[in-house]
Amino acid sequence: MIRLEKRAQPSQFWTFATPFLAVIMTMIVGGIMFAALGSDPFEAIRTIFWDPLFSEQFAAYSRPQLLVKAGPLILIAIGLSLGFKAGIWNIGAEGQYIIGAICGAGMGLAFYPSESFVIFPLMILAGALGGWAWAMIPAVLKVRFGTNEILVSLMLVYVAENLLASVSSGLLKNPDGMGFPGSRNLQQYPAAANLEIFQSTGMHWGVLSAFIAVIFAYALLSRHMFGFQIRLAGEAPRAARFAGVRPSRIVFLCLGIAGALAGMAGMFEVAGPAGQITIDFNSGYGFTAIIVAFLGRLHPIGILFAGLLMALTYIGGELASLMLGIPSAAIQLFQGMLLFFLLATDVFINFRIRFSKREVV
């Protein structure tokens, strides 16, 4: 009979090993799934994980895409990870991302067609503020009334989607768009465009911000009192209060930072890769970032790599769908499985598996 025995200490080894184990298990089960869908599993796995980076045919296009996709994922996941560490479950990053995009684009379009250099920084500010404000709704409700932030932040995603639909065919609609819904294309408006910093690397301002966020989060969590307080609040709320942590402050800061980062991610996306506000502008980054945060062990450096890996599955998934006819939904499932296997293997961190013949009640 198999029995779990609590370790005296969390295992360092397994903390690092479980993400790799989870990836391998996902590849195996994913391979079986691809086989069931009628594709060669080895080819499918290679197409997803290898070809985007190393195939001569695709790498030139795919490599920059890696950063383009990883940027928003990392930026959002860094914010989410702070909250998750503190036991604050903001799962509405998708909504904060949308509002950030609307505010950022709105700010830019308000200046159209002026060509001032202040426009882009103002847009970043507006995007961050928009996301922050949207995240403040669950924060205020949680602190003031004790309302569950999981449900409120999630409900606000649907509200944000409706707002998006409304502005893309109303307030922000392109007046020269011949009646089609959607805003002006910001990429064709140089003062507001989020352009690549280095040509054909995919490295735009949002990706740079993501890297900066990683560094800041790392310093915050390992060297600063506030990072320590976040961990305290998550691991032992009573001990946190004993240490002088004010729970409401942690809620405001964690949700606020997560909202601002998600909002910025939305703004960089709308001003860059997406180009314009449309009704289906959002593509689920806010939800995938949850997986990224966990896969990265809620650790900034881990999130950096997890974000790149998840971006790879996006690009590889598109490639697999193009080349092998694997449905794109399979990739979504693939990503979900990754989180599941990670959570399943996490048991090794705090428990030892014992095989004993005698049953212990």
Add this chain to the structure above:
Amino acid sequence: MDLSSINPVLLIASLMVSATPILLAALGELVVEKSGVLNLGVEGMMITGAICGFAIGVNTGSPVLGFMFSALCGALLSLAFGILTQYLLSNQVATGLGLTLVGLGLSSLIGKPYEGIKSPTLQKMELPLLSDIPIFGKMFFSHDPMVYFSVALVAAVWAVLKFSRAGLILRAVGESHDAAHALGYKVVRIRMLAILFGGACAGLAGAYISLVRVPQWTEGMTAGAGWIALAIVVFASWKPWRILIGAYLFGGVTVLQLNLQAAGAKVPIEVLSMSPYLITITVLVIISARGNHGAPAALGKIFHASR
């Protein structure tokens, strides 16, 4: 705007239909939470139930088989959640979120070939005599069997929780797993059963949307109904009859806003379609401002029998 186009009899009748999926899902989640487990994967199990039930319904031509299969699929997904949280002791919030993501991916993968197809649906079951009562007959007693089933299930869950020993044990496990364990109750086994029940209910709820309410398959068609079901459990203070009230109130809001859209209200469509979510938030705030009375004490806590 032409309010006279809104027929109160049809409004109430369609309210019951639109509330049924949320009612079923919330009722299942109530049982799960009463056992001390928080499964946030309701949305994922619902959408998987929706497509599984739909696929079987289309392929066999029997919506009844579809419903049965959807319950099975919901339970299977919840089994994964149960193994992770109960045996591998993973965090329930994270696992529930993961379940939702898996469910959304799985359903759109299965659902691709079924887009744009119409499914066979349940026949209305006019209750003899009762359905002949003027006005009320049409309102309450002229529905498909799942509507009656869901109401009957509320009564059953209420009775079991209140009067039976099984219900008492379930509540006890949800209050304090350590105390229940000390008395010799199999905490994990009891919780697994509750989780499976919750999964089956969520599966049925999803199938009701795809087989009866719409009846069609579109990706992401549950549109947050699973999350709303979770909110309704809080709203109901973990009491079965209040789940019924909550679900019907919410169904009422949904139907009313749809009717207003159809009647050409001078409110933007987006405002109307976001209203159910806004109202859910408002209700959650009101409930939580009162204090979350009735939440099982061990809700969401991980149980590991040491020594």
Add this chain to the structure above:
Amino acid sequence: MTQPLLRLTGLTKAYPGVVANSDVSFNINAGEVHALLGENGAGKSTLVKMIYGLVKPDTGSMALNDAPFAPPAPSAARQSGVAMVFQHFSLFEALNVAENIALGMENAPKQRDLAAKIKEVSHQYGLPLDPYMRVGDLSAGERQRVEIIRCLLQNPKLLIMDEPTSVLTPQEVEILFKTLRQLKSEGTAILYISHKLEEIRSLCDTATILRLGKKVATCTPADTSAKELAEMMVGETLHVPERAAGDFGDVLLNVQNLSLPAPSEFGTALKDVNFEVRAGEILGIGGVAGNGQDELLGALSGEVSSKNAVGLRGRDISKLGPQQRRALGVLAAPEERLGHAAVPDMSLTENALLSAAVRKDMMRSGFLHWGKAKDYAQEVIEAFDVRTPGPANAARSLSGGNLQKFVIGREVLQDPDVLIVNQPTWGVDAAAAAAIRQSLMDLAAKGAALIVISQDLDELMEISDHFAALNEGRLSAIRPVQGLSVEEIGLMMGGVHSGVEGAA
């Protein structure tokens, strides 16, 4: 009495790294109150769990009335007539008394019949209970009654009681003993687990003493002195803490009209608490668990703020948070080690930072100085003889006693002006407890004011200068410890303090 009711032969149970019981054999007779005496960690709980079917022995056997007895689960033990009252009650707060009792029975009758039965039995044994009360609203003593009635309804042949008096006032203890003697006269055997020697000497017929998992002796407690019992239990002569009697200085901490609402549904509201402590003084606060001890500590440590109620050297500090109070010299050590005083999954270094960041200069404009935290953790480990491989180890890897030493040491070594501790020696072995008490007394001798909240009356009598008791969130009048009788203490704990109010 020729044939024993329960015969234990060579019971052994090992866990990875520890042998909890090794070759334990003794007999329990019908109609006997049999004491099981031993320190924390001596293996009492494991032994009892084997009898109750929660744990299976590795080797050895048991026989009940000469028939082999190996219960696979508690339900089987109950069916054979073995019942148990737990130290930490296995009760469900949100359920009522009758429901709680039904859960502990194999074939529970209908609620109404059960309720009638509960009333009948509870009166028969002098332990009145309302079957429809919610357990969360009951006092600790009443909760214990629920457990006892639950056992009695099944007519047990053997009743196991795990530290039953730790939650009772002296008066309640008397009532309990009366009930137990009545049961004994009816032929029920009682296995009575305790480390309170006087209790055992007055109640028990036989005592089996365990030390480090092994049986040390079986004796008749009435014929053995408390000192002999203690030495058999501990295995060494005990060091009794000493203190130099000193004069008290100025008032350091004063509390006036402190009232706070209950923090949660099952918490206790503080009602008009008043006291002051002077430099060099130890104020002992007794009382049965759940009468506002946690809440009082929270209000003093700064976890909960109040209005104009807490003053330090005349300055109002009731609005300040824990860190600000620490900066001023007011420190605290809560009762719950894991999760309140310390974070289980964090290292000792991180746990040192938890409360010592301000006073030990581990923080510069928000940035942490981990080196200093590690040094301080090491300092505490050495000064308080904390057994651990080093400061990088997680708090949860320490035994209860060692972690308690760390938690108390962490506060004491910060040189507080005022220190509030709750249950400083709970679950700690006698030697470590003596060391902790000594450190508290030394701190007072250096001029700090101490408030020691404890449920261990002997401890309070030993170290404090003044004594008061908490009852339902009210603090009794404060009395000098010298000359205080057990009866008076009992009355203070029971909340009947009107008669002695003027004497303070």
